[in-house]
Amino acid sequence: MQPMPDYSLSVSEQLKSLTASGSLQLDPAQMHVAKCLDRVLSELKQKRPASKSSALGWLFAAKKKPSDKVKGLYIHGSVGRGKTMLMDMFFEMAPSSKKRRAHFHEFMADVHNRIAAHRLRLKNGETKQADPIPVVGAALYDEAELLCFDEFTVTDIADAMILSRLFSDLFGRGCVLVATSNVEPVNLYRDGLNRGLFLPFIDLLDKHVETVTLDSPTDYRMEKIDSLPVYITPLDRHADMAMDAAWNQALHGRKAHPIELPMKGRSIHVPLAVDRLARFSFADLCDKPLGAADFLAISERFDAIFVDHVPLLGPEKRNQTKRFIILVDTLYDHAVRLYISAAAMPENLLTQARGTEGFEFDRTASRLFEMRSAEYLALHHEKRAAE
Structure with missing residues (x-):
């Protein structure tokens, strides 16, 4: 601790x-x-001292x-x-x-x-x-x-x-x-x-x-993040503890705070953020009416994102499923590091794979697996170094 x-x-x-x-x-x-x-x-x-708290402060303030x-x-x-x-x-x-x-x-x-x-x-x-x-x-x-x-x-x-x-x-x-x-x-x-x-x-x-x-030769942010587990399942007390431990390790002594990410005429609420690191729940991102433009703004603002409590995605969560697909696609396209706690492994998250949505989620599951790989990590480093 x-x-x-x-x-x-x-x-x-x-x-x-x-x-x-x-x-x-x-x-x-x-x-x-x-x-x-x-x-x-x-x-x-x-x-x-040059403040209202001291009568002499006014005298010194006048001479300042x-x-x-x-x-x-x-x-x-x-x-x-x-x-x-x-x-x-x-x-x-x-x-x-x-x-x-x-x-x-x-x-x-x-x-x-x-x-x-x-x-x-x-x-x-x-x-x-x-x-x-x-x-x-x-x-x-x-x-x-x-x-x-x-x-x-x-x-x-x-x-x-x-x-x-x-x-x-x-x-x-x-x-x-x-x-x-x-x-x-x-x-x-x-x-x-x-x-x-x-x-x-x-x-x-x-x-x-x-x-x-500040030209330190070590990238402490990536040194900490590279070693973290990136996909934790099933959803239970141990998953929450593992995500909290990973988050605290990624913070590397920094303090995270809620922020508002400006959009045209509105903003996206980010529950916890520091530097280019952010943490959301699935509900924060997929229960709300967010779209591709919002997820693009998030992917451009942050290098690494933690998402807690991704549930099983049944027919009653069709809108949330569509948003989750768009979210993963956008983060993948921008080589953002993604850390997730989920109810099941990627291929088992969608409970009923039907029609176009089923095909799209096959791609999402594939990308969730790929985003855990050393090759994706290398791509992440390459893209961030070029920015």
Whole structure:
């Protein structure tokens, strides 16, 4: 059983503690990033007296200069090197009561919704402020003076066009940004449409955020995941225990949280997610009215997915069966690692194999077997390395 983290320590001290207990391997690259995070922690703690909690705080706050603002951190490197784990440690230790941790795309979906809401108020005559950015920036900063982003990547032109103005406003207010990414800042939105309009944002990052590389030679994520059982049957207490043990091993010390995966005008609820790892129940994915587009979004967002409690699929579960077929096809086509607990082996899940559905499920059963193979694992690694 992995020891509970002691968040009264610094990030580097917590890392040393986990290494000493045998929960983690000693990794100099991770330790270097941990010390960079400790620098941000230290500066955030020094900033705390300038608050309403102290009468003298107001005096010091008045004398505080722009140069005294806390410089954030941008951590980039390949997947599976421990960026998210370190971010989790930092976020738990951060002293600010106003802090927010989110996947970057979720944050930007929220920003666009706030901008749309402001424009509607303007249209209805409820405000005279034509520019939504200062209003949105003020609201965001009022909610979170520390922003922590996982998977900072810019692919959408709508995001690219507002990032510079939005973060000029946020940084100007004193917002601190800590982010993880697979690419260094200079390569954000590379080859994107009208990238010249995005470049001022890279200059902003250079001014307000320290950039550090996490180039550990070991992909801890895949090292842990490769050894896990991928298909557990039958459904009983032992299956639940095995899935929980496999999930905890795959987490590798990270904390998973519920997230919302943005879709056009709605979102997909993900019960547990961290980095590019997610966990659902069969009901989460197949009892709900999800379709190919939803499963595509899930397969593009995550590298590995756990699905609990796949039942026997009888005639009364025809819609769920169709969704399960589409889900497996989509994950297979995108080389996503799939971990399942199920009521029976793949060839016995469908209780009545009739007509087109029977033929389609034959393919599903075949793919479920293939997704357990060393060849599929190799394909998974090859595709992910190319991304």
